[in-house]
Amino acid sequence: MLTLETEPKVSDFSQIDFTNGVLAAVSGGSDSTALLLLLKDHLDRTAPATKLLAVTIDHGLRPGAAAEAQAVARLCAGRGIAHRILVWSGRKPSTGLPAAAREARYRLLAEAARAEGIGLILTGHTADDQAETVLMRQVRDDGARDGGRGLAGMAPATLYDWRIWIARPLLGTRRATLRDVLRRANVGWAEDPTNEDEAFERPRIRAALADGNGAQRMGDAIALAARAAVEREQLGHRAAALIRGFASKPADGLIRLDPGFAAAGDEPAAVYALRILLATVGGVAFLPDQARSEALLDRLRAGPFGSIPFCATPFCATLSRTVVDARRTGIFLRRETRNLPPAAPAADNALWDGRRRITLGDKPGAFLIAPPLIAPLGAARAAKRAIADDGTPPSLVRAALAAEPALWRSSEYLSEYPGECLGLVQDSRVSSRMAACPVVAPFARFLPSFDLAPARTVAALIGAPLVPAVPFSGHTAG
Numbered sequence: 213m214l215t216l217e218t219e220p221k222v223s224d225f226s227q228i229d230f231t232n233g234v235l236a237a238v239s240g241g242s243d244s245t246a247l248l249l250l251l252k253d254h255l256d257r258t259a260p261a262t263k264l265l266a267v268t269i270d271h272g273l274r275p276g277a278a279a280e281a282q283a284v285a286r287l288c289a290g291r292g293i294a295h296r297i298l299v300w301s302g303r304k305p306s307t308g309l310p311a312a313a314r315e316a317r318y319r320l321l322a323e324a325a326r327a328e329g330i331g332l333i334l335t336g337h338t339a340d341d342q343a344e345t346v347l348m349r350q351v352r353d354d355g356a357r358d359g360g361r362g363l364a365g366m367a368p369a370t371l372y373d374w375r376i377w378i379a380r381p382l383l384g385t386r387r388a389t390l391r392d393v394l395r396r397a398n399v400g401w402a403e404d405p406t407n408e409d410e411a412f413e414r415p416r417i418r419a420a421l422a423d424g425n426g427a428q429r430m431g432d433a434i435a436l437a438a439r440a441a442v443e444r445e446q447l448g449h450r451a452a453a454l455i456r457g458f459a460s461k462p463a464d465g466l467i468r469l470d471p472g473f474a475a476a477g478d479e480p481a482a483v484y485a486l487r488i489l490l491a492t493v494g495g496v497a498f499l500p501d502q503a504r505s506e507a508l509l510d511r512l513r514a515g516p517f518g519s520i521p522f523c524a525t526p527f528c529a530t531l532s533r534t535v536v537d538a539r540r541t542g543i544f545l546r547r548e549t550r551n552l553p554p555a556a557p558a559a560d561n562a563l564w565d566g567r568r569r570i571t572l573g574d575k576p577g578a579f580l581i582a583p584p585l586i587a588p589l590g591a592a593r594a595a596k597r598a599i600a601d602d603g604t605p606p607s608l609v610r611a612a613l614a615a616e617p618a619l620w621r622s623s624e625y626l627s628e629y630p631g632e633c634l635g636l637v638q639d640s641r642v643s644s645r646m647a648a649c650p651v652v653a654p655f656a657r658f659l660p661s662f663d664l665a666p667a668r669t670v671a672a673l674i675g676a677p678l679v680p681a682v683p684f685s686g687h688t689a690g
Contacts, residue, residue: 223247223381225254229683232331233263237321238288238295240268240280240402243336245287246390247382249397251334252291266295267324269317273304280402287399296324310414322376332683333372337380340387342366343433344417346440350433351417359484359502364444365437367660369683374569374656374676377683444662450481451488452669459489459673462604464638465567466612467493467673469543474512483509488666491654492674493545494533495566499654504531512538537608544605546612555587555620558646563656564617568637568648584646586637589618593633617648650674 228234236251238244248266255262266288268281281297288295300316321333342365349362369379382390394401421430458473467489476482483506487499499505508531527538530548537544553565560572564586594614599606613636621632637648652659652674655667661682668679 223250223254223385225251225381226258227684228332228334228379228381229681230255230259230262230332233265233329235321235325235328235330235333236264236266237317237333237335238266238268238284239336239404240284241336241404242391242394242401243338243341243382243387245284245336245399245401246393247334247336248288248293249291249399250393252293263328263330264293265324265328265330266293267321268295268297269300269320270297271300271313271316273309273313274404276402283402298324318372318378321378322372325376331376331680333376333378335378335380336382336390337366338382338385338387338390339434340418340421340430342383342437343421343430344414346433346437347417347421347429348413358499359447359480360440361444361447361662363436363440364660364662365441367441367662369661371655371659371661371679372657374651374659375680377680379683441662445665447481447484448663448665450478451485452665454478454481454485455489455666455669455673459485461673461675462602463599463609463612464636465493465546465616466604466609467545468604469545471540471542473543474509474538479506479509485666488652488654488670489545490532490534490536492567492652492670493547494531495547495653496532497566497653497657500532508536512536512543535611539605541603541605544608546608547615549588549591549611549615552588552615553586555585558584558586558619563651564648565615566653566656567651568617569651569656570617570637571647571649585620586617587620589614589616589633589636593618619646650676652676 234251234255236244236248238248252264255264266284268284270277270281285295285297298320300313300320305312325331325333345365346363349365366380366383368381368383369377372378391401420426454473454476458470458476460468460470462468469489473482473485483502486509487502487505490505491497491499508529511527511529527536529536533548533551535546535548537546547565547567558570558572560570562570564570570586591610591614594610597610597613599609617637619634619637621634637646652667652670655663659667659679661684664679664682671677671679
């Protein structure tokens with residue numbers, strides 16, 4: 213019987229909260245198989261009533277994948293572990309296949325967890341995976357383009373879809389150690405041939421680490437990830453402090469930064485805060501380019517309120533679909549009005565323009581219109597709205613509202629435009645069964661635990677839902 217008393221200490225699950233059960237992602241490879249056995253042993257000894265579900269994703273990309281999934285099923289059956297096999301169906305992309313497969317894998321895992329009422333997913337990523345990730349990002353020069361954030365590698369936990377945590381408890385463990393555990397337990401594992409296919413980036417890095425000085429390079433990469441993780445979390449806390457101190461939301465879709473933001477003194481944190489806010493206002497999943505954001509902050513410093521002599525003309529720029537309007541009264545950020553979504557039927561859990569999560573009730577009769585359409589309010593209708601006199605330029609408020617989602621009465625006679633506008637989704641009384649919650653766009657799909665501080669701060673600023681509790685006690689960047 214495999215027990216942690218007789219095996220070397222390769223993992224520590226004691227700091228993880230399993231209150232709402234746990235789903236283990238098990239491919240059949242050595243890492244995830246060891247994760248499952250170690251996890252089962254821990255739960256049997258400490259919390260035997262915990263719901264445990266193992267899930268294997270068959271991506272449908274290799275002839276042997278189905279047989280490997282069945283082997284995992286037999287392993288689980290022999291140990292009394294509930295198991296599901298989920299298949300990634302549909303057309304596969306001709307380019308970007310690893311990223312698409314990863315996205316499909318997390319989506320299927322999250323769907324399985326939610327269906328079982330489980331709030332946590334564990335994966336078997338190891339220290340080897342961490343080193344490979346950091347080295348890949350070094351090769352791509354991600355540090356220069358992203359301010360070094362990517363060199364932190366994988367976070368110990370990542371919030372998926374703002375709802376479910378994915379934790380990686382084996383990030384500090386080498387793959388060889390896990391394979392030793394499996395050998396002593398007389399448990400085999402599958403070898404994925406794509407791990408040797410150097411047509412893909414990760415196998416090329418893995419092959420490079422197998423040479424004479426591979427061990428040194430791997431150790432250096434792991435040490436770099438640890439340092440970069442601490443730096444990234446500290447940077448996030450400083451950026452969050454700037455956002456709390458200088459940012460406000462005078463109207464839906466409009467963020468105002470106090471004039472002192474541009475000359476706050478902590479340039480790295482200011483650039484990072486600006487990048488997060490730009491992506492959030494613009495509804496963009498990726499932070500804007502580091503160099504372009506630095507140039508924008510420099511220009512803001514020289515603008516109507518910076519420490520450098522300025523001209524009296526207000527400064528406007530656009531980055532990440534966000535209009536930056538710098539005036540003496542502040543720096544205003546709003547979604548540009550180009551390339552907004554066309555009118556479309558409201559769909560439950562849809563992410564509208566990358567900025568708002570649409571949720572519908574479970575009773576279709578709750579709507580007074582059928583079917584409801586969502587489209588931007590538009591400049592003409594925004595111009596008719598009354599604007600509160602709070603010192604914010606009314607033209608900026610109306611420009612921001614023009615890009616906000618509105619409910620429309622559909623018309624079979626209008627093919628290009630929706631019919632009657634019923635009001636903004638967030639203040640419409642057409643239905644109490646619809647909501648349009650703001651989202652922190654760059655973290656809406658994947659929120660690494662490194663970035664919790666700024667994500668929580670921006671969520672509070674724009675009125676997004678709270679971040680679910682981290683599944684670790686005493687959490688740090690790892």
